[in-house]
Amino acid sequence: MRAIFFGTPQLAVPSLEALASIADVALVVCQPDRPAGRGLKLQPPPVKARALELGFEVAQPTRVKTPDFAASLRAVEADVAVVIAYGRILPRAVLDAPRRGCVNVHASLLPKWRGAGPIQWAIVNGDTETGVCLMQMDEGMDTGPVLACASTPIDPDETGGALGTRLAQMGADLIVAELPRWVAGAITPTPQDHARATMAPLIDKEDGRIDWRRPARAVHDRVRGLHPWPGAFTTLGDTTLKVHSTRVVEGGGAPGEVLRADASGIVVACGEGAVAIHELQLAGKRRLEAGPFLGGHPIDVGARMGEP
Numbered sequence: 001m002r003a004i005f006f007g008t009p010q011l012a013v014p015s016l017e018a019l020a021s022i023a024d025v026a027l028v029v030c031q032p033d034r035p036a037g038r039g040l041k042l043q044p045p046p047v048k049a050r051a052l053e054l055g056f057e058v059a060q061p062t063r064v065k066t067p068d069f070a071a072s073l074r075a076v077e078a079d080v081a082v083v084i085a086y087g088r089i090l091p092r093a094v095l096d097a098p099r100r101g102c103v104n105v106h107a108s109l110l111p112k113w114r115g116a117g118p119i120q121w122a123i124v125n126g127d128t129e130t131g132v133c134l135m136q137m138d139e140g141m142d143t144g145p146v147l148a149c150a151s152t153p154i155d156p157d158e159t160g161g162a163l164g165t166r167l168a169q170m171g172a173d174l175i176v177a178e179l180p181r182w183v184a185g186a187i188t189p190t191p192q193d194h195a196r197a198t199m200a201p202l203i204d205k206e207d208g209r210i211d212w213r214r215p216a217r218a219v220h221d222r223v224r225g226l227h228p229w230p231g232a233f234t235t236l237g238d239t240t241l242k243v244h245s246t247r248v249v250e251g252g253g254a255p256g257e258v259l260r261a262d263a264s265g266i267v268v269a270c271g272e273g274a275v276a277i278h279e280l281q282l283a284g285k286r287r288l289e290a291g292p293f294l295g296g297h298p299i300d301v302g303a304r305m306g307e308p
Helices: 010-022 046-053 067-076 118-124 160-183 216-225 290-296
Strands: 002-007 024-029 034-036 041-043 080-084 102-106 129-136 146-153 232-236 239-249 258-262 265-269 274-282
Touching: 002 010, 002 046, 002 067, 010 024, 010 046, 010 080, 010 160, 024 046, 024 067, 080 160, 102 160, 118 129, 118 160, 118 216, 129 160, 146 160, 216 239, 216 274, 239 265, 258 290, 265 290, 274 290
Parallel strands: 002 024, 002 080, 080 102
Antiparallel strands: 034 041, 102 129, 129 146, 232 239, 239 274, 258 265, 265 274
16 A cells, blocks of 8 residues: 655654554655744644654645645655645545545544544533544535544643544554555545534634633633643733633632642632632743742732733
8 A cells, every 4th residue: 555644743643653554655744844842943844754754755835735746746656645734725636636535534523523623622612522533535624434443531721732542543543544545445434424414623722711601611611621732821910921720629619719728739719619729820931830820920819810
């Protein structure tokens, strides 16, 4: 089996390694290097770094909707292309370049959570189950027929980062188990029920703002779902606080009201119930547990978080 791989972030690396174990990977396609770090030096994406370690040829096109790029893929004469978190919509000419087309590893149970942020939005919305799907790609946003799925429960305190690591490995396992069957013609695709589709748009930093009017469980789900990126945050007066970890606790008061502030946590009232903040951070400072944080930055009981 001769294959092309499209992917960019660390989430896609296990799938690249899985594909390498069952196929001749003729080409790896990823996003261009980007400036990163304090010096803003160009850094290769994780997929590129791993592909070079494995000895694969790497392409980093700035544009994919060109006749030349599609022609270069056809020249590879691949049986299939595997796409996971590549970061661009692929045109029909690219999708049709491999003999069996392009398949995508998507981190949700389609048609739920189509789009760029399925892991985070599943947690933020309080889902108790998710999974990965191997799907035949078309020109829509995760709208193609499904080839195979694997599901998993979401732990009530699991973060987006932890769940992403688990789903990345599940996707890799799905490739090993099902991709050879697809290439051999042994799988009949199952069309999605588009009427049941929900969208998972790209996450931005403002999505991390905590709305203390929401129930405590919803606040906790937002904090863990958006950890480690972009992270949840709130304000206390003119200060912005990044909130790294919370748990749901008993308590009541005006939304955003600090009910307790000690080494066991900073307890804040929500629209229903309360949450205890266990780890938090000031901009430009280190992440700290509640006790050490309060030692340098006392917070008064009765103060209101989230107000201008």
